Amino acid sequence: MYTIKQASTLTKLSIDTIRYYEKAGLLPKIKRLPNKHRVFIQPDIERLQMITCMKKANLSLDEVKLYLDIAKTSNMSPEMVAGMHQHKEKVKNQMAQLQTVLDFIDEKLAEGTWLKRKA
Amino acid sequence: MYTIKQASTLTKLSIDTIRYYEKAGLLPKIKRLPNKHRVFIQPDIERLQMITCMKKANLSLDEVKLYLDIAKTSNMSPEMVAGMHQHKEKVKNQMAQLQTVLDFIDEKLAEGTWLKRKA
DNA sequence: GCTTGACCTGGAGTCAACTCCATGTTTTAT
DNA sequence: ATAAAACATGGAGTTGACTCCAGGTCAAGC
Numbered sequence: 001m002y003t004i005k006q007a008s009t010l011t012k013l014s015i016d017t018i019r020y021y022e023k024a025g026l027l028p029k030i031k032r033l034p035n036k037h038r039v040f041i042q043p044d045i046e047r048l049q050m051i052t053c054m055k056k057a058n059l060s061l062d063e064v065k066l067y068l069d070i071a072k073t074s075n076m077s078p079e080m081v082a083g084m085h086q087h088k089e090k091v092k093n094q095m096a097q098l099q100t101v102l103d104f105i106d107e108k109l110a111e112g113t114w115l116k117r118k119a
Numbered sequence: 120m121y122t123i124k125q126a127s128t129l130t131k132l133s134i135d136t137i138r139y140y141e142k143a144g145l146l147p148k149i150k151r152l153p154n155k156h157r158v159f160i161q162p163d164i165e166r167l168q169m170i171t172c173m174k175k176a177n178l179s180l181d182e183v184k185l186y187l188d189i190a191k192t193s194n195m196s197p198e199m200v201a202g203m204h205q206h207k208e209k210v211k212n213q214m215a216q217l218q219t220v221l222d223f224i225d226e227k228l229a230e231g232t233w234l235k236r237k238a
Numbered sequence: 239g240c241t242t243g244a245c246c247t248g249g250a251g252t253c254a255a256c257t258c259c260a261t262g263t264t265t266t267a268t
Numbered sequence: 269a270t271a272a273a274a275c276a277t278g279g280a281g282t283t284g285a286c287t288c289c290a291g292g293t294c295a296a297g298c
Contacts, residue, residue, distance in 0.1 A: 004275075016257055019276090024255095035264050037275050050223065053216040056177060061255075070227065081228065088224045095217050097172040098210055104169070105207045108189065109200065123245075134245090135287055143285090154294050156245055180285075 007040040011048040018048065026051055026065050057091050126159040130167040137167065145170055145184050176210050 008015045021027055022038075027047060031039040047068070054064045067087075070080050127134045140146055141157075146166060150158040166187070173183045186206075189199050 014257075015275090017255085020256065033275095035275080036277095037264090050219075053219045053223075056213050056216045057220045058175060058177075076227070084224050084228055088221060088228075091217055091221055091224070094175050095214055095221075097175045098214050098217070100169075100172045101176045102207060102210055102214075104172075105203050105210070108195070109203055109207075133287075136285085138246090139286060152245095154245080155247095156294090 002040040002045065004038050004040065007038075007045060007048065010045050011052065013048060013052065021048070021051060021061075024061055024065070026061065026068065057094065059087075121159040121164065123157050123159065126157075126164060126167065129164050130171065132167060132171065140167070140170060140180075143180055143184070145180065145187065177213065178206075 002010065004015050004018060007013075007018055011018070013021075022030060027044060030044060031041070033039055050068075051064055054067065055061075059067070067084075070076060070084070076084075121129065123134050123137060126132075126137060130137070132140075141149060146163060149163060150160070152158055169187075170183055173186065174180075178186070186203075189195060189203070195203075
C-alpha cells in the first residue's frame, strides 16, 4: 500500500503525471481512503512501470491504453493480434536503431580515447 | 544530389520537418541552387537518418544537436566523454525496457493463440 | 506571355503530454 | 484551536516538435 508520493518515488513519475494517467484512463480504479486519498498497490506500481516502458517504445498514451486494454481482454480479435504483430516488428526495428546509436557512441568514444592516447 | 522532395521520400521525414531541422541547426550548411532550392547530398541524407535513429532513442532535438556537434569535434572534453558514457547507459537501459515490451507482446500473443486453439 | 509546379520564407497554429496553480479538505502536531 | 502537511479537484498554462498557410520566386511547357 503506497501513497501517491511513494508511488511517484517508486516509478519516477511526477505526482501530477500519475494523476494525469489516471484521468486518461490508463490505470484501473485506484482505491481511495475515506479521506479521498489514493492508495496504490503493487500491481498499480507495475502498471505504471509498464506504461513507462511502452512510452519508451514510442507508443502514444492512446496506444498504451489500447494495449493495456487488450491485455485485459482474454480473447483478442484477429485485428488485435495483427496489430500486435505489427507493433512487435516496430519495436524490433527500433531496437535495431538503438543499436545504431550505441555503435555511433562507441565509435565516438573510441576516437576520443584514441586521440587521448595519442596526445 | 537530391531535391528536398527526394530527401523527404528517402528519409520518410516531411519536407517541413527537414526544413525545421535545418532551422534548428541539426544539419550542416545545405547547398543551394542559384534559385535558392536546397540540394541534398548523400551525407545529408545519412545525417537525417541518424537524427531519426537518435530521436527513437528518446533524445530531444537539443540532445541530438549536442551529440552531432560532439561528433564533429575531434577532441572531446572529459565531460563530453562522461556524458556519452552516461547516455550509452541510458540507451542500453532503454533497450532492456523495449525487451520488456517485446516479452509482454509475446506473452499476450501466446495467450491469444492458446485461447484460439482451445476454442 | 501565362499557367503550372516545385520550391522558397516567416510566422501562426496545432497537438500530446505534461506541469502548474488556486482553492479546498482532512489528519497530525503544538 | 490553530498551524502545517499531505493530499484532493478543475482548469489554465507551458513546451517541444512539428504542421500549415499566405505570399513570393523561378523555370518549363503550351
